[in-house]
Amino acid sequence: MTDAYWPTAEGRLSGGVDLDGREMIMLSSNDYLGLAGDERVLAGARRALDAHGTGLGLNPSIVLTRVHRELADELAGYLGCESVLLFNSCAAANCATLQTLADTPGSTIISDEYNHASIVDGCRLARGRTKVYRHDDLGSLEEQSADLTSADRTIVVTDGVFSMEGSVARLDELQPLAARLGADLVVDDSHGIGVIGATGRGSVEHHGTAAATLRTGTFAKALGAGLGGFLAGPAAVVDEVRSRGRFFIFTSPMPPASAGAAVAAIRLIRDDQSRLERLRANVARFRRGMQETGWELLDNPGPIVPVMLRDDERARRVAAVLRDRGIFTAAFSYPVVPRGTARIRVQISAAHTDHHLDAAIDAFAEAARLEPDHRS
Template identity: 80%
Template sequence: MTSAPYWPTAEGRLSGRVDLDGREMIMLSSNDYLGLAGDEKVVAGAHHALDAYGAGIGLNPSIALTRVHRELAEELADYLDSESVLLFNSCASANCATLQTLADTSDALIISDEYNHASIVDGCRLARGRTAVYRHDDLESLRGVTADAAEAGRRLIVTDGVFSMEGSVARLDELQPLADSIGAHLVVDESHAVGVVGDSGRGSVELRQSAGSTIRTGTFSKALGAGLGGFLAGPREVVDEVTSRGRFFIFTSPMPASVAGAALAAIRLVRDDLSRLEALRSNVGRFRRGMEETGWELLDGSGPIVPVMLGDDERARRVATSLRERGVFAAAFAFPVVPRGSARIRVQISAAHTGTDIDAAIGAFAEAADLEAHHRS
C-alpha cells in the first residue's frame, strides 16, 4: 500500500487557533497575520468569483483573464502607488519571472542579500546574468560588491522587504540611493510586509519611505489571506517587459478567479479599516513583553515574525515538541534552513489571536524553559 508523507491534518477555518489531528492548538506558525483567511468578506469574495467563473478559466494569463483579475490588479496598483501590476499564481513565480527576464544577458548583474528567500535565489540561478551576494544587511559588504558594477550591463539589487526568518526590515531608505548611484533597479519582495508593515500596512517601502521607482513582488497568501497568488508591481515599462518575456508568467496558469476575488476583498478591507493592523501590533507587543520577562532571547523587531533564538538544533526541536504537548503549535527551524548554530522557533503572531491565546502561549514557553533548565542540569 502506498501513502502520502505525513503532515498534521488541519480542520475548519484558520484563526488564532486551529484543529490539528483532532486537537485544538494555538497556531503560532501561520502566515495569516491579519486573520483574513477565514474572514466572512474574504470568503464571500472567493465564493462570488467561483460562482461567476468556475474553478478556472483554462487559459494562460497571457491570453485572457477575468474581470476580477483586472479589478485586483488595478486596486493593488492604487494601494501600492505603483504604475502597473502583473498577477502571478505565486510570489515564487513572480520572483523567478522578474529576475530571469530583467537579467537575461550575460553581462547583467544581480546583487542579492545572503538571507533572501529561496525563490529569489532560484530566480538568480535562472537568470543568464551573474549574481553577487552581500552579507545580510551589511551596507559595507554591499558597497564592496557594487565596486565592479561599472562593467555590468543591466544591474539589479534584490532584497526581501521583511526577512522571513529574522523578521527584520531591509534598510530600503539606504538601499534605494545606493541603487540609484550605480544605475540599478531595486527589487523588493514584500511577501511578509504588505498588509502589516508601515503606518497603513502598505509594506516596507512605506515604512522606509523609500524614494525612486522601486520594483516590488509579493503574495496574497500571507497577510491578505487569499491562500495563494503573487504579483509584480512597479514602473510600467518594467511590468510590460516581464509581461511580454517572463517565462514564469507566459507558460503557466493564472491564479484562480476565486483567489483573485478573495484577494480583492482583502485589499479593500486592509485599505479601509486599520483595526486588524492595530490588533496585530497590540498582540505582538504583548507577546514580546511576556517572552522577555520569561528570559527568552528574541531577535529585535516590531512585526509579526518573532524569532525565539535557541542556537542548538536539538534544543529547538525539544522546545517545539514541548510546546505542542501544551497545545501550542510553533515550528522549529534548524540548519540548513537557517545558518548553523542559529536554530530557532519562528513565532508568527496574528490579529486573530486573543489576549488569552497570547498569554497561554507565553505560559507554554515558560514551562518549556523550566524543562530545558532541568535538561541541562
Template identity: 40%
Template sequence: MNATEAWARLEPKLAYFRDRVRSLEYEPVRKNSFVAYTVERDSAYADQDGQRLLMMSGYSYLGLAGDERVVAAAKAALDLYGTGNHGVRALAGSTPLHEDLEAEVARFAGRERALVFGSGYAANVGTVGALVGPGDTVFIDKYDHASIVDGCKLSGATVTRFRHNDPGHLERRLAAAPDTGVRLVIVDSVYSMDGDIAPLVDLRKVCDAHNALLMVDEAHALGVIGATGKGIEEHFDYEVKVDVKLGTLSKAIPSMGGWVAGSADLIHHLKYAARPFLFSAALGPAQAAAALEALRILQREPQRVEFVQREAERFRGLLHAAGMSTVDSETAVVPIIAGSDTAAYDYATTCRKNGVIGLPVVTPAVPNDLARLRIAITAAHTTADIDFAADAFITSARECRII
C-alpha cells in the same frame, strides 16, 4: 544501463532527506513537517489529531483567512466563473476579475500597473529572469528568500551576495563589480526567518550612487509594517521609492498568487518576458476574488495592522523579560532561538504538550546552532491568546533548558 542501476545512482539523493527527517521525527509525537491541521475559521486555534491547539506559526497576519466577506467573494466568483480558467493569461485565461485585482494591487502599491502571478515564488523567479541575464549582475542579501536566489541562478546573470542588512558591504560589492549591463539589487522588506526590516533608505542611496535598480519583496511586509500595512515605503514614511515592488497573496492576503507592481512599461515587459507568468495557467477565480476582497478589507480596517504591530511588540517584551532571544525581530515574525536542530524539535514537541503550535525551522534554512521556532502574531489572536502563548513558550523553554 538498466533501470535498477539507474535508480541505484539516484538512491543517495533520496536517502538524504529520508534519513534527515527520520533523525528529527523519530516518533509520531515529534512530527512537525507536512502535518495536517484543521483550522478554526473564527479563531487562531487548530485541531491536530483531536487536540485543540493555539496556532502560533501561521501566516494569515490580518486574520482574514476565515473572514465571511472573503469567503463570500470566493463563492461568488465560483458561481460566475467556475473552478478554473481557460488557459494562460495571454490567451484565453484572462477575466475581468484578474484586471480588477491588478488595478487594486497597483493602487495599493502606489504604482501605475501591477501583474498577478500564480504564486509569490513564480513572481520572483519570473521577474528576475525577465530583467537580467548573461552580462548583467544581481546583488542579493545573504538572507534573501529562496525564490529570489533561484530566480537569480536561473537568469544566467552574475550573482553577488552581500552581508545581511549591510549597505556598506553592498556598496563595496557594487564598487568592485564591472559597471556594465543591468545592475539589480534585491532584498526582502521583512525577512521571514528573523523578522527584521531592510534598511531601505540607505540601500536606495547606495543603489543610486552605483547605477543599480532596487527590487524589494514585500511578502512579509504587506499588512504587517507601515502605519496602514502598505509595506516598507510607508514604514520609512515614503522617504524613498523602490524600482520594482513585488509580494505574495498568500500571507496577510489569505489566498494564492504573487504580484509585481511598477511602471506601465515594466509591467508590459513582464507580461511577455516573465516565463512563469506567460506559460502558467491564470490564477483561479476563487483565489483572485478572495485576494481582491481581502485587499479592500485591509484598506478599510487598518486597526488590524495596528493590533498586529502592538501585540508583536508586547509578545517580544514578555519573552525578553524571561531571558529568551528573538534575534533582531521588529515585526510580526518572531523567532524563538532554541539552538541545535534537535533542540528546536524538542522545544516544538514540548510546546504542543503545553497547548501551542510553534513550528521549528532548522538548518540549512537557518545557520548552525540558530534553529528556532518561527512565530507569527496575527489579528486572529486575542490579547489573551498572546498571554497564553507567551506563558506556554516560556514554560516550555524552561522544561527544555533553553532558559
C-alpha cells in the same frame, strides 16, 4: 523545518486550528491579519468563483478575467504604483522578474545572502551572473558591485522583511545606493504587505522610500487569499516581464477565487485599520509576556517573533514541550538558518485572542523551567 511531526488540519484557521482532532493554538501561520477565514474575504472568493468558475483554462498572457483586472487595479492604487502584474505565486513572480531583467550574460544580480529561496531560484534561472552580499551589509554590496560597467544591467534584490529574522531591509539606504549604481531595486515584500509601515503598505512605506522600486509579493500571507503573487512598479519594467517572463507566460493564472478574495482583502485593510491595530497590540502583549520567560527574542517591528534557542536539539525539545501543551510552532535550524542560530519562529496574528497569547507565553515559561541554562 526540522520537526517530523506532520499533522492533518480540519476546519478553518482562526488563531487556533484542529490538528489530528486536537485544538491547537497556531503560532506558525502567515495569516497575520486573520483574513484567511474572514467572511468578507470568503464572500469575495465566492463571487469570483460564481462569475468565472475555476478559471478560463487559458494562460494569463492570452486573456485575463474581470476579477484579475480588478485586483491589479486595486493593488496598484493601494501601493501607489503605476502597474501590477499578477502571478500564481510570489515564487513565480520572483523567478519571472529576475530571469527577465537579467537575461543577458553581461547583466548582474546583487542579492542579500538571506534572501528567500525563490529569489535564489530566480538568480539561478537568469543568464546574467549573481553576486551575493553579506546580509544587511551595504559595504559588502558595494564591494560586490566593484566591477560593474555602465553597459551592464544591474538588479539589486532583497527581501523587504526577512522571513527568519522578521527584520526590515534598510531600503532607505538601499534605494539611493541602487540608484547610484544605476541598478533596479527589487523588493520581495511577501512578509511586509499588510503588516509593516504606518498603514500596513509594507517595507517601502516603513522607510518612506521612492515608489520607483519594483516590488514582488504574495497574496497568500497577510492578504489571506490562499494563492497568488504580484510584481508592482513602473509600467515599462512591468511590461517587460509581462511580454517575456517565462513564469508569467507559460503557466496558469492565480485562480479567480483567490483573486476575488484578494480584492476583498485589500479593500478591507485599506478602509479599516482595526485588524492591523489588533495585530500590533497582540505582538506587544506577546513580547511583553515573553520577556519574563528569559528566552532571547530578536527585535523587529512586525509580527514575526524569533525565539532564539541557538542549539538545534534544544529547539526540537522546546517545540515538543510547546506541542504537548497545545501550541503549534515550527523549530528551524541549519541549513534553513545559519549554524548556531536555531530558533522557534513565532508568527503572531490579529486572530489570536488574549487567551491564545497568554497560554503560549505560559507554555514557553514551562519550557524554560525544563531548560535551566536557557538564559546563557
